[in-house]
Amino acid sequence: MASLPEGDPAPATGELPDSAAVDAQLRSMHAYVHIPFCRVRCGYCDFNTYTATELRGVTPSSFLDDLSLELELAKRVVRSAGLPERELSTVFFGGGTPTQLRAEELVNVLAKLRDGFGIAAGAEVTTEANPDNVDARYLQTLAAGGFTRVSIGMQSAVPEVLAILDRSHDRANVELAVHAAKDAGLQASVDLIYGAPGESIDQWKRSLDAALALGADHISAYSLIVEPGTKLARQIRSGELPEPNEDEQVEKYEIADAAFSAADFEWYEVSNWSRGASSRSAHNLAYWKSNDWWGFGPGAHSHIGGTRWWNVKHPATYAQKLLAGQSPALAREVLDERTRLFERVLLEVRISDGVSIDVVKALNPNASQPISQAIADGLVDAVEAIRGNLTLTLKGRLLADALVRDLLG
Template structure:
């Protein structure tokens, strides 16, 4: 959860939701995100809402699981009082921060509280993010015993110099051993990569891609490095100590990744995500992109139910004191207009390989016919899919997705 929280109206202290969340709710699936805001050290590029032990000042990691369980109890009450239909959780995602900073028994206890409150739909995807440094077979076995079935490791790069520039603490060799251990205990696996660290060459990026592919994971995410305001990396670039990422080189890196992933049988299903098949795509992330309902638990977490969005107090201490007082930790909320909901759908759905419905473009842009033909002529979208009513990005289009969105919403 990068940057400051949005500005909205204050959220009610009992957490109650407006009636509109119940409209059409049975056509939407239910999901849970749990934010674990702890890291052993902070990586120089990261501005997520996460804290190292020295930054925590009065917040105890050992009571955090109980606090999250308190919010889970509140959510069960709020969901039932809002007149929502009974829905089981279709996916659960522990993110951060580094969820695996907590003992496995804490993650299992939190998951068990969610199961008691909502139950899990058959085949529910239960994922945790992990730093390759702090898991071993015993830890992973406890997760599987508690119901986890997927793990996503922050790998970022296989090249020691690049990891050093990113200020990553893990040893490159820990990634394959962590992935192997995860597979051994039966977890589906994913790794995250970052391309564009200052000084990273195309050859170094190829090395990272090939290493990631050699681990045989079911899924890979590859993110273009974002230089976030206020991070150490941003300061190093500003002072000239490190070079700014080069846009053309970033595009070459994206193309190389797509080509090597596809050759290895991993196909894109979202601009930054590749999977072996639709069953190994991240069901949880797909739910975000399809504007389903999710409750985000933990400090700074965002939730969304049927066009109502709310967000929790950002600091773990402020969050914990609300939950301890039996109050909702939500700080603000926003009730999205129909127009904003349509615009958000464009932003999210255009990034998916299944594409954006051209009907949606028609609703938002009077000049849609001309726009679509220009996109086809410029080879930004697939002509055959467009005839079938879907706007599906080509490789060139994926590199320019934001510009297409701006033109559609102009």
């Protein structure tokens, strides 16, 4: 499972440095809630999630009590840090599989966040969902309880690819879940993965067609990452499965972008497309624009005004810390100005609004040369660059990481 960064020790009280409150009125506040449960683990996934036998006595009910303790801690910490009162602009339940909990339980956690922080009018409230464990009643309960959006792990529409990915759902479950979400008045997003070992171009096109036929408002398409330590990594090492083909990954991205554009979806982040600006994920945009969020739950990351911290990973350790009256944070980093600017470039260059050239030049006063080169190479939009912004072209989206290295020298 992916390890966490090292960082500095985090205070047991959870308290924040004074710097966290500086200019806080200019940033919005958000909440992420990590639900660390999955019925089975998919072969490719190294998210911080646990199946029933790995939970060392933690149950959904004890976990919900632990979350409530972290919520009380968050209220105390935010109040004593001198932060202004800010209602939550978005809430996102991720995992793991949040829909392993009952819909009423998710609604109850949301109600506690509403009591504790307030939820802004028109806030986006999303949960990730596994197509296997949601139905019409489940989604109606979420909608009635204040959820506005559901993000469904579709991954592929092709049975052979779903089998290689170790997924337990089939295409019909996804259709039912998206249609039930729309009927309940929820926005629906689907996640796709491209580049599973052996996936052909034709199979990928079939998944794209199927995703577009669903009538979803938003699609995320992720290139498969072979995470060390996963069953998939072992299957590739032993020769049981072929390595993903990197050239084909590029081709699959281009095919996806063309298919989405033809269906009136626009890209707004390298891996994300939406039907118009109102269907973008406001929560993910808040991360990419370095706003403030509290990440509740084991392994969750938080960021407030340049202080970043992350919780202990195992739900049992998370419970022990909170029951002992301590913050569940494992470690933290207080970012200096330069690192904050660096992160802005890294994140903002990947969104369609782009990153301001002023920010790039604050880090690298000699950036004019690599910027001219990026325009000449067709990586960034020339007209936007004249307006002072670097926004990626299709070619630039495929080479975003290399471009950042060149820009920052």
